Amino acid sequence: MVYVEVILPLPLNKFYTYSVPDEMNGEVESGKRVLVQFGKRKLYAAVIRRVLTTVPDESIDYRPILFVIDALPVVTSQQLQYWEWLADYYLCSVGEVMQAALPAHLRIESKTRMLINPAFEQHESLSEEEHNVLNILSHETIYLNEEKQKINIPNFLSILRTLVKKEAVLLVEEVEESAQPRLEKFVRLTPQAADEIFLKESLDRLTKAPKQKDLLETYLRLSDAFGDSPEPKPVKQKLLLEVTQSSYASLKALIEKGILETYSLAGWEIEKEDESVENLPVLSSAQQKALDEINSAFAEKSVVLLHGITGSGKTEIYFHLIAETLQKKQQVLYLLPEIAISYQIIRRLKRAFGDRVLVFHSRVTNKTRMEVYHQVLWNANSIGQIVLGVRSSVFLPFTHLGLVIVDEEHENSYKQYDPAPRYHARDAAIVLAGMFQAKVLLGSATPSIESYYNATTGKYGIVKLNERYHGVELPRMELVNMTAARKRGNIQSHFSQILLDAMKRCLDEGKQVMLFHNRRGFAPYIQCQSCKYIFCCRHCDVSLTYHKFPQSLICHYCGFSLSMPSVCPQCQSSNLKIRGFGTEKVEEELAIFFPDAMIGRMDQDAVRSREAYDEIISRLEQGEIDILVGTQMITKGLDFAQVGLVGILDADSLINYPDFRAFERSFQLMVQVGGRAGRKNEQGKVIIQTHMPEHPIIQMAIRHNYEAMFHSQLPERKTFLYPPFTRLIYLSLRHTHDNKCEAAAQMLYQKLAEKLHLQVLRPQKPIIPRINNQYIYVIHLKINPSASLTAIKSYILACIEQVKRVHSTVSITIDVDPQ
Known part of the structure; x- marks a missing residue:
């Protein structure tokens, strides 16, 4: 008898064994999917982890697999090994990794359909409510988990349980067909x-x-x-x-x-033709020198950091490295932090490398994701491939990976937050590359402190590119002291007169302007002037953001919304005041100051679809937008020749954030957004509005002095035990009752502190202590890099298990290396 140990797409901390019917013995193989029953009824597509030729436990009567889905394995041995590493490092189950890793067409899970039992005859025994349910089921196909949308009957589930018990209704599991390939x-x-x-x-x-x-x-x-x-x-x-x-x-x-x-x-x-590489950009002498140094560093180090200032032409160097890798018939993984950046890069890559470019992210269709997955799996060794994608691309079934490029490696968008696995794509990509002895290039003008520390201590190689392409100078950075400007009456709304004058000159010269403000919506909150009441979310401890279109107050955490109120609910006063400003308000006021200018906005509300984003980028490139207002979406790797001026409207909001990375991130944002100016022919200009012009981080940013920022932050990180000198793990506890959540957090803290001592900080509420009706407590763990991470993680899991036995309704999530 043959048995298979399988991975189920569920948060289960173990593998399950099934028997294989004799007629399927020759079909089972590691990496293939099999349909199995789990629990009383549910059917799942499980992935075979390994095939067993001896019975694991003779006392167990193992369930048989129902059938083998695949003729060939759809998951490679390297993937299975990678999944287990991710689950072990990020403290989640392999099933959760599998759920994240496989595209939708490979994930099969049965749906429970409610059917009237045709053999049921005792209709007179049913109540009026039960008859109503049967009447609905006779006219409509309804699945469990859809009943709330389709059935408006109180206590429906309890009525359904009664009907199932009376055998009037049958619950049948149905497996949906996978998406069909194009x-x-x-x-x-x-x-x-x-x-x-x-x-x-x-x-x-x-x-x-x-x-x-x-x-x-x-x-x-x-x-x-x-x-x-x-x-x-x-x-x-x-x-x-x-x-x-x-x-x-x-x-x-x-x-x-x-x-x-x-x-x-x-x-x-479809067999791809071996297209010749054309239109590779000609490198400047500085770029060629950097490329040579990267290749030399790769001889000794598997990971190299390319620290190149904004506009230095890092992308052109990437292209030459890609071409070298394709000549070896190998695969390239080109990671970007945001889907948004991909539009420009895709066009450039396809001009140079044709159909060998595959695009993989959440906004491409399921069919496209399916095709890319299979091309990576089965067409890899014909002519080489380039996969351009965001963080989820690390899960693709590479077989001949030769190079990984992580562009803008400092971006926290590479970190997955929910659901598990809460991985960091940069770090996960380095491990993935190691499985293939592939090389990794990390690129950034403002590297993360952790990566730069690894480079300066010899763990990574490092190459610096300190001059812009074509010799263009870095943009001039000018500070505007908003406190002094306000006293002199040199401020109109949220714009200093210096910024308005610079914008007018830039537009008169036929150039474009980008304005950065990291807050979307029209205004952060609305306040009653009579009683000072602030409109807040019913489900979260946070104010509601006013959006002028569609005249609503919206919670950016749970999505709760209210129509724009006319009176205060507390004192009935109509004296309501809009406080603060967001990108919508900036866009509206710019239309007053510059009525002849074409104004565009790039934030999460304005570019909800891929098409909307592509349209804005295309209009900006063609000169159809004169002023672009945006959140941090505009800071990430965009390249426009005609942008002559960048304005940062409120630098203080970046710095004054209670997080140990606040200074690092504010420096990165200011330098990155400033780097959008003057990238092609002549020097651009950046104007930073601030009430703290002498702040050290702002001074370092205007001088583009990354080294000073890095060395100013290291001593503090070392003193207070933060990365790169420790590893962090955050444990978040959530419950609908504050006291229950706090009790569980205190119990977990005490158990952890018994062994880990000063490495565990007491439970505390985060900045927003309640989200979506769930109260939150967070426990921070600081782990010495020399300590046994495996032993500590095992102890953490054991402590959580003990707490869950007492506080079973409290949700506990683990975030390793939080950002």
């Missing part, structure tokens, strides 16, 4: 037409059908059917009809005559 039609000779004599006779007979003859001759030329190649080249039906300017009728006639036939291939089955 198919491409091709044309080829039929077996009999492959004979040269038959083909010659066919061509002679087509003399009176010139369109058909032209189509056949064109096919023979495109496919090189009788040339030197061992196999004819595949010819797409669409291409053949376009080249010959023929209708499908001509092709259909050749098919009916038995000369040609059509066949379909999924995207990953």
Whole structure:
């Protein structure tokens, strides 16, 4: 008897064993999916972790697998090893990693359908409510978890339980079909037409059908059917009809005559041509020197940090490294922190590398994600591939990975927060590359302190690029003291006169302006002037943000919204005041100051779809937008030739944030957003509005002095035991009752402190102590890098298990290396 140990897509801290029916013995293999029953009814597609030839425990009657889904493994051995590393390091289950790693078409889970039992006859025993439920089920297909949207009957689930008990309703598990691949039609000779004599006779007979003859001759030329190649080249039906300017009728006639036939291939089955690399950017002497130094560093280190100032041309260096890797028929993983940045890079990559570029992120369709997954798995070693994607790309089934590029490696967008696994894509990519002995290049103008520390201490190699492409100077940074400007009356609304004048000059010169303000919406809150009441979320301890369109107050945490109120609910006063300002308000006021300018806005509300984002980028590139207002979305790697001025409207809000990384991040944001100015031909300008012009971080930012920022932060990090001198783990406890959550947090803290002592900080409420009706307590653990991380993690899990036995309703999440 053969058995399989499988991974289920569930948060379970163990693997499960199933027996294999004799007729399926030859089909099971590690990495294939099998359909299994788990629990009383549910069906899941599980991944085989390993095949067992001996019974693990003779006292257990193992359930059999229902069938083998895949003809070939869809998960590689490296992936399985990687999943287990991720689960072990980030303290989650392998099932949670599997759920995150596999695209939707590979995740099969049955849905519970409610059906009327046709054999049930005792209708007189049913209540009126039960009859109502049966009446609804007779007219509509309804699944569990959908009943709230489709059935408006109080206590529906209790009525359903009664109907199931009376056998009037059956609960049936149904497995949905996976998404079907996008198919491409091709044309080829039929077996009999492959004979040269038959083909010659066919061509002679087509003399009176010139369109058909032209189509056949064109096919023979495109496919090189009788040339030197061992196999004819595949010819797409669409291409053949376009080249010959023929209708499908001509092709259909050749098919009916038995000369040609059509066949379909999924995207990953199509053999890519080995396209020659064209249009590689010519490197400057500084870039060439950096490229040579990177290759030299790769001889000794597997990870190299490229510290290049903004506009220095790091992307051009990436392209040359990609070309070198493709020549070795290897794969490249090119990671970006945001989908937003991908628009410009995709076009540049495809111009240079053609169809070898695969794009993978959450906004491409499920079918596209499926095709990319299979191309990476099965087409990897033909001509090499480039996968351009965001953090989830680390889960793809690489088989010949040669290079990983992590662009803007300092960005906290690489960190996954919810759900588990709460991984950091930069760190996870380094481990992934190690499994293939691949090289990793981390690129940034403002590296994370952890990465720069690793580079300066010899763990990583480091290469510096300190001059901009074409010798353009870094932008001039000018500070505006808003306190002094207000006293002199040199402020209009939220804009200093200096900024307004600079914007006018820039627009008069035909250049573009970017304004950065890291707060979306129209205003952060609305306050009653009579009683000082502030409108807050019912479900979270946070004020509601006013959005002028669609005239609502919205919670940015749980989504709760209210229509714009006319009176205060506490004192009934109509004297309500908008406080603060967001990007919507900036956009509205700019239209007053610059009525002739085209103004665009880039924030989460304005670019909810990929199409909306692409449209803004395209309009900005074509000069259809004069002023772009945005949140930190505009700071991340965008490259526009005509941006002459960048304005930072409120630098203080970046610095005054209670987090040990606040100074580092505010420096990074100011330098990065400033780096959008003057990237191509002449020096740009950055104006920073602040009430703290002498603040050290602001002074370092205007001098572009990363080294000073790095060395100013290290002593504090060392004194107070923060990364890179310790590892952090945050434990978050959540419950609908504050006292229960606090009791569980205190119990967990006491158990952890018994062994870990000063490494554990007492439970505390975060800045927003309640989100979505759940109270939150956080316990911070600071772990010495020299300590046994494995032992500490095992102890943490054991403590959590003990607390869960007492406080079973309290949710506990673990965040390793929080950002």
